[in-house]
Amino acid sequence: MKMTQLTFRDLLDWAVAHEEGTDTVRAIRYIPARLGMLDHDIATLPADMRFFETSVAGQGYALVSRARNMKSNGRRADSRIRSALRRFLQSKSLLPRPTPAHRQRYTQLMALIEAEEGVPGSGALWNTGRHRSLTILRARANCAPEALNQTEIDRIGREISAEDRKSLRKTVAVVNELKGVSNTLPAIREFLPETDLMPPAGSARARRIDWDGLPAPFRASFEALADACLADSEDLADRMLARIEAGEDPEVVAAEADIRALQEGREVGKPTAARNGYRQAVTWLVRAWEDSGRDTRDLEDVRELFTLETVKAAISQQLKRSDAGADLKAGLDSTTLKTRLTRLITLARHGFEDAGLTAVITLLKTKHYDAPRTKRKASKSCAVIMEVDRIAGKLRQCPELASVWANAPTRITETAQRALDDAVRSEKAAREVTALRLFAGAAAYALQMSRPLRTTCLRHTRIASSGEVHANLLRTSPNERLLTFRFAPWEIKNTAWVNVDVVGADAEILRAWLDQGRPRLIELQGLDPDNIYLFPGGALPSQDEGDPVVLPRGSYSPSAFLELWRDASEELGEHETPHRMRHV
Structure with missing residues (x-):
């Protein structure tokens, strides 16, 4: 039997039934308003720690409070909700019960480090405040420091916001560094994990492609293509003269020059930024090429990537990755896909000067991005909300x-x-x-x-x-x-x-x-x-x-x-x- 997703409505009912504090109940009731939603929308918000940390904590304090110290007041409200949510999930056996002994072990380790801290230049092992780096583990780990492993670090990383994940990465580095002082401070050995820990898995963003690791002929072909896109009117004139000198019909080249002269100029004000954008779009295709089972070491010319199969695969991967990633915008809510395809169109039109290829990529952009967005805008139930509309909505809610x-x-x-x-x-x-x-x-x-x-x-x-x-x-x-x-x-x-x-x-x-x-x-x-x-x-x-x-x-x-x-x-x-x- 499939388990029903618990929501913040369930949390609110539980908090009232168990006589949680008045301030805690009020903080839970205010969650929809903080997110710019209606009160009854609380039944649509999933009651899990990851959603709370990434989508609720730190958001919308000013929409529900007139406190003078908004930051402190808001953080207190978040703390109350976090504690209540943790107890609620523990009551449903969805989170392990707290183990005081684990927390005590972190407290002992932090006290040991704090005793060896001092101001810079004092000769102390650590600068003042280093022990506080372990606070996040004391609050969230389900095991003692000596039992920490990569699975536990990754679990914590999945349940916290991107900002807290930065702190966790620093904490992991601190834990790994503790082994380096085990001879100077033998008492610390009993708190050390058996193996070094890796930083928590980060964003759901696509893996990085090492551009410098791609074949040199391929990279050279890209630079030539980008140069053609960034050419100004003087460069285009030189290229046309070279074509005439190479034997092309002067009247045909002159007719093309006349057509270009009638078109709106496209001087690029930031050529370095434009080139980087073109490189990102091509790297996007390289990733799709590699994911199809082919070896990037075989790439010789950038034109090999500009096929219907590869571009469609890149689009499909982008949409799936964006829709599945908890820390990414949905594919059609983000402008990433539009930006990638627009740059590919520019490369096809002004680099390859291939009208057919330009038309194909333009049609793909229309099918997979422009048309679906237009349909969503026409449907009020799932309309794409522009940033200015979102801000206007906040002002209507809270003038x-x-x-x-x-x-x-x-x-x-x-x-x-x-x-x-x-x-x-x-x-x-x-x-x-x-x-x-x-x-x-x-x-x-x-x-x-x-x-x-x-x-x-x-x-x-x-x-x-x-x-x-x-x-x-x-x-x-x-x-x-x-x-x-x-x-x-x-x-x-x-x-x-x-x-x-x-x-x-x-x-x-x-x-x-x-x-x-x-x-x-x-x-x-x-x-x-x-x-x-x-x-x-x-x-x-x-x-x-x-x-x-x-x-x-x-x-x-x-x-x-x-x-x-x-x-x-x-x-x-x-x-x-x-x-x-x-x-x-």
Whole structure:
């Protein structure tokens, strides 16, 4: 007999029947609202730990709460739900009962490590706080540390969010490193697993293809194909002249040139990014080729991949993988398939100059992506929701959210200032860095809410010039309440320079960051005092062939900047990426 899927409605009924706390019951009732759903939709939400950790925890605090400290209040609610859900599943024999002895073993190991911690340079075995890396295992492992194995690590990894999976990977590295101090600290041996552990299995994304490992002739054929796609008008003229010199009929070549002249120009502004996109699309086909049982070592020319069979196989794999992956968008909800096929069409049309091949791939795109999406949009029951519609839905559900976002820079700044004051009083440099990063997040919100920018522009905003690299911040008097940032066309995918004016409270936040927070963060992190970026870091910005200048090292990396933004968003109780904030 097939077991019925338990839902959060079952959890709510159980919590009421077992007289769980009022706050716990309320937190469970609020789950649909936090996800932008109706109350009765609680019966459609699966009551399992993985769904809770990946789809509920950390989401929608601002939609159901007006608490001043949204982050702490929301995390308490998540903790209550998590504990109740765990007890509920244990009562149904779907999770093992807790074993206090296991938890005690982790506590003993953590105490042993903590006793050997010290500040950097003190000669201690570990820096202060290293023992806290094991907290996730103490909370989630079903066995003692010495009994840990790969099966248990993978189980934990499947039940947690991508963010927590990063922490688990670090924890696994810490556990493996403990063997290296077993001679210095013999007492730790009784807590060590028998074998080294591997990081938990990650995303359901497709396996990586080693591009450099593919045959050299194949890679050379791709580069020639990409060069043809990226050719400008001067390159095309040279190619046509070469065809005439090779013996082709000049009138035929001239007629083709006239047709091209009448067509809309397609100058590529970011050739490096375009080439990388073409390579990703071809790699997509290579994976399908290899999965069909063929050997990639036999590939000699990129044209071998452009067959109906291979493209259809790649499409089928993409849709199946996306629909089956718990951490991936459904195939038709994602734009990945559209992007891959669009790039293949570009390669066929402008690289191979093969009208027949272009038509075939275009028809495949229509059949497997465009037409199904059109049908879904026509059906209200399963319509594809655009990001702007999703955000509008949140605002209809909770109009107060508009005020939260409008006042986000000020609210985050106030929290950052309180944290900074506490850190200074405690003389804890690490806590001060954390508070200053929150201050940086407030400054990022102040700029982004003044005029929406591409995330890359926001991350690479410069307050000073360096050689040929111009400054985005225009010079102003110290008492001026207006700050103006100016961005060049090559930075913003535009044909004209764009000015961004920051005024009022947002300008005051940015000036405080420039005058106080930013210099202190540079000092604490040992960064270059001459760093030119509004948000100083240590990364080297990626360069594109179409960029007229080369940006120097010293910015945030993409992942680090998104983490900074997410930390700031937590103070609001509602997270939207910098890119999506443009819709707000």
